[in-house]
Amino acid sequence: MLAVSSAAAALAAIAAGIALLRLGKSRSAPARSADRIEVGGIKVGGSEVGAGLRCVRFELAELAAIRNLLGEQVAAGLLACLTRKIAERAALAKPAVVGDSAITLTLHGNAAAQTERQISLVCAALAETTTYAGIAFSLTTRSAILGPDGLWHDSASARLLDPAAYPADRPESRDLNRLDLLQKFWVGLENGEVALAYQPKLDLRANTISSAEALLRWSRADGVAVNTGDLITLCEQTGTIKQLTRWTLGKAIADNEQFRAAGHDLLVFVNVSGGLLADAAFADDVLALIAQTPSRIGIEITETAVIADPELAIANLDRFAQAGIAIAIDDFGAGLSSLEYLQRLPASELKIDQTFIAKLSSSNRNPLITRATIDLAHALEMRVTAEGVDDQLSLALLKVMGCDLAQGYLISHPLAPNKLLSFLATFSGAGSLAKSLAKPLVNPAAARR
Ligand code: C2E
Ligand code: CA
Ligand code: CA
Numbered sequence: 001m002l003a004v005s006s007a008a009a010a011l012a013a014i015a016a017g018i019a020l021l022r023l024g025k026s027r028s029a030p031a032r033s034a035d036r037i038e039v040g041g042i043k044v045g046g047s048e049v050g051a052g053l054r055c056v057r058f059e060l061a062e063l064a065a066i067r068n069l070l071g072e073q074v075a076a077g078l079l080a081c082l083t084r085k086i087a088e089r090a091a092l093a094k095p096a097v098v099g100d101s102a103i104t105l106t107l108h109g110n111a112a113a114q115t116e117r118q119i120s121l122v123c124a125a126l127a128e129t130t131t132y133a134g135i136a137f138s139l140t141t142r143s144a145i146l147g148p149d150g151l152w153h154d155s156a157s158a159r160l161l162d163p164a165a166y167p168a169d170r171p172e173s174r175d176l177n178r179l180d181l182l183q184k185f186w187v188g189l190e191n192g193e194v195a196l197a198y199q200p201k202l203d204l205r206a207n208t209i210s211s212a213e214a215l216l217r218w219s220r221a222d223g224v225a226v227n228t229g230d231l232i233t234l235c236e237q238t239g240t241i242k243q244l245t246r247w248t249l250g251k252a253i254a255d256n257e258q259f260r261a262a263g264h265d266l267l268v269f270v271n272v273s274g275g276l277l278a279d280a281a282f283a284d285d286v287l288a289l290i291a292q293t294p295s296r297i298g299i300e301i302t303e304t305a306v307i308a309d310p311e312l313a314i315a316n317l318d319r320f321a322q323a324g325i326a327i328a329i330d331d332f333g334a335g336l337s338s339l340e341y342l343q344r345l346p347a348s349e350l351k352i353d354q355t356f357i358a359k360l361s362s363s364n365r366n367p368l369i370t371r372a373t374i375d376l377a378h379a380l381e382m383r384v385t386a387e388g389v390d391d392q393l394s395l396a397l398l399k400v401m402g403c404d405l406a407q408g409y410l411i412s413h414p415l416a417p418n419k420l421l422s423f424l425a426t427f428s429g430a431g432s433l434a435k436s437l438a439k440p441l442v443n444p445a446a447a448r449r
Contacts, residue, residue, distance in 0.1 A: 055104055055105065055106050055145070055146040056104070056105050056119060056122075056143060056144070056145055056146070057102050057103070057104045057105075057143065057144045057145075057146070058102060058103050058104075058105075058122065058123075058126060058141050058142070058143055059101060059102040059141070059142040059143075059144070060079070060082070060101050060102065060103075060126075060139045060140070060141060060142075061139065061140040061141070061142055061239075062137075062139050062140060062237065062238060062239035063075055063078070063079065063100070063101035063139065064100075064101050065237040065238060065239075066078065066137075066238050066239065067100075067101075069178050069234065069237060069238055070178055070179045070182070070238060071179060074132070074133055074179060075101075077132055077133065078130065078132045078133075078137060079098055079101075079103070080098070081130060081132050082103065082125070082126065082130060082139075083096050083098050083103055085125050085128075085130065086103065086105075086121070086122045086125045086126065089121045089122065089124070089125045090105075090118040090119075090121040090122050090125075091118075092105065092118070094106050105118070105119075105122065123141070123143075126139070126141045127141070127281055129242065129243050133179070133183060134183045134186050134187065135182050135183060135186050135238075135240055136186065136240060136243035136244075137238070137239045137240055138239055138240070138241075138242035138243055139239040140239065140275075140279075178234060181226075181231070181234070182234065182235075182238065182240065184220065185218060185226075185231065188218055188220065188221070189244075189247060191221070193218060193219050193220060193221060194216065194217070194218050194219075194247075195217050195219070195251070195416065195417075196214040196215065196216060196217065196248065196251050196252055196255060196417070197214075197215050197216075197217045197414035197415055197416055198212040198213065198214055198215070198255070198268065198414060198415055198416075198417065198420045199212060199213045199215060199407055199412060199413070199414040199415070200212045200407075200411060200412050200415075200420065200423060200424070200427075201213065201385060201405045201406065201407045201411075202405060202406045202407070202411045202437060203404070203405055204395075204398065204399050204403055204404060204405060204406055205404070207434060207437060207438045208427075208428070209266075209423075209424060209427055209428075210266065210267060211266060211267040211268070211269065211298070211405070212266050212267075212268055212269070212420065213268075213269045213271070213300065213407065213414075214248065214251075214252040214255075214268055214269065214270050214271070215228060215271070215414045216228050216231070216232065216244075216248060216271075217414075217416075218231065232271075232273075236273050236275055241273050241275070241276060242276055242279070242282055245270075245271075245272055245273070245276060245282075246282075246285055246289075248270055248271075249270050249285075249286060249289050249290075249297070250289060252268050252270045252297060253289060253290070253292075253293045253295060253297060255268070255417045256268045256293070256295035256296070256297065257293060257294075257295050258417060258421075259295070259417070259420070259421065259424075260294065260295050262421050262424075264421070264424050265295075265296065266295075266296070266424075267296040267297075267298055267326060268295070268296065268297055268298070269297075269298040269299065269300045269326070269328055270297060270298070270299055270300070271299075271300045271302050271330065272286075272299045272300065272301060272302065273302055274301055274302060274313070277301065277312075277313035277316055277317060278309040278310075278312040278313045278316065279316075280312070280316060282316075283316035283319055283320070286299070286320065286325075287319065287320070287323055287325075290323065290325055291323070296326070297325065298325060298326030298327065298328060298349075299320065299325060299326075299327055299328070300328045300329075300330040300351065301317075301327065301328070301329055301330055301345075301347075302330045302331065310341065314344055314345065314346075317345060317346050317347075318346050320346075321346035321348075326348050326349065327345065327346060327347040327348060327349070328347060328348070328349035328350070328351055328385070329342065329345060329347045329349070329350050329351065329382075330351050331351065331353040331387075332350050332351055332352050332353055332373065333352060333353045333355070333356055333369065333373065334353035334355055342380065343380065347382055348381075348382055348383060349382055349383045349384070349385060349405075350373070350377040350380075350382045350383070350384050350385070351384075351385040351386075351387050351407075352370060352373050352374075352384060352385070352386050352387060352403075353387060353388075354387040354388025354408070355388075356369055356370050356373075357370065357386045357387060357388045357389055357394060357398075357408070358388050358390070360386075360393075360394040360397055360398070361391065361393040361394050361397060367397060367401075370386070370398070370401060370403075371401045374401050374402055374403050375402075378402070383404040383405060384403050384404050384405070385403075385404065385405040385406070385407055386398050386403050386405070386406050386407070386408075387407050387408065388407075388408045388409075389406040389407065389408030389409075389410050389411065390408045390409040390410045391410060392410065392436075392439070394410075395410060395437065396439070410437075411433075411437065
């Protein structure tokens with residue numbers, strides 16, 4: 001497995017690496033095992049420590065996917081743009097060497113302080129969002145040092161996007177379609193075509209609506225329908241999800257302040273891709289945004305992208321939990337969560353994927369899986385939401401199983417903010433929907449099968 005680290009982590013690892021490599025020159029080498037030494041997460045051949053640092057390479061994790069999904073021109077243009085940016089910022093004496101998806105810098109070992117400064121400037125430049133062809137890209141940087149042993153030493157272990165997953169021989173027109181889609185989306189975002197729809201969640205004990213999930217909606221000016229899930233996947237693969245998620249958070253906060261002003265103190269959940277969680281700068285942004293509002297905001301962790309560095313992701317989630325931000329694990333059962341991961345996440349809610357709920361009343365196995373999941377989550381002190389509840393019998397079964405919350409078309413489709421307010425007004429007035437959802441199960445034996 002290869003290493004993907006956030007720019008901040010990369011900087012820390014490299015800075016530690018340089019510091020120790022420098023130390024090795026003048027003093028005895030730091031703690032080593034056999035002939036290997038680990039410095040700031042980077043493993044270097046111990047016996048050669050001190051011979052000098054040669055090169056630093058920054059690999060851009062999403063570039064292969066950008067090349068394959070959006071075309072060679074966009075990948076090359078973005079790379080050139082980033083290279084210009086870092087050359088300017090770090091005032092490089094030698095031009096950077098640009099590969100297919102990496103930028104390599106030659107460093108001068110005897111001016112270590114200057115070298116460290118240059119690396120820190122490069123890391124900062126790469127961590128920034130770069131707008132190219134009208135699209136805001138935020139790429140994940142993986143760093144490696146060329147050690148005195150002539151080998152590249154990576155900073156940590158994680159998984160890179162697999163270029164094989166995106167065959168390069170796709171017709172050019174498809175690339176152009178995707179590029180056009182992303183470009184139009186970014187224009188649409190500025191022009192007010194993008195909004196959030198809110199899907200209410202029903203508290204099964206109190207029969208009230210106390211939370212809702214924010215879901216992205218793009219109403220294209222030309223009327224073409226866009227599938228939200230496909231759009232989000234494209235944003236995740238091409239490194240454009242970070243900027244979009246910042247926008248979504250800001251919008252959810254503004255909308256929730258309106259709900260609050262109208263007398264509804266809702267906990268609004270925003271979807272955050274697992275791939276963003278290891279990014280400390282992103283976590284800082286989330287904390288700063290949420291700290292400014294009196295409204296309650298939670299995050300749902302979606303696992304559509306690989307969680308790059310689970311240790312860092314958990315550290316950032318701990319910061320969210322300490323700041324009082326509710327954390328829900330999305331799509332449980334369909335994603336990649338292991339039980340070990342489940343136990344370590346500071347989550348207060350588990351959402352059972354809709355594939356299990358859709359056939360709850362017609363399949364033999366799904367009720368067993370659902371019930372076991374509810375018990376497991378309760379044992380871990382988490383509340384459980386069943387997603388995709390779209391019939392009365394499933395709702396009744398879920399109540400008997402002890403499920404805490406239900407979300408789905410039976411209760412409501414995702415609604416525009418003003419429609420959500422009308423829905424909440426009717427619901428809290430104990431209208432016919434609230435009464436029908438409160439009905440007890442006709443045949444409780446069915447739930448215990
Ligand atoms: P999700 O987080 O699992 O969201 C639930 C999806 O199921 C939504 O689709 C919702 O409209 C749909 N749904 C809700 N109730 C029912 C039901 O009873 N039956 C059925 N068949 N479907 C139901 P949507 O809005 O198209 O979103 C698709 C996915 O896109 C979401 O899945 C989420 O992973 C992602 N997504 C949406 N908005 C955002 C966002 O702002 N940021 C991120 N990162 N991802 C988002
Ligand atoms: Ca979700
Ligand atoms: Ca879900």
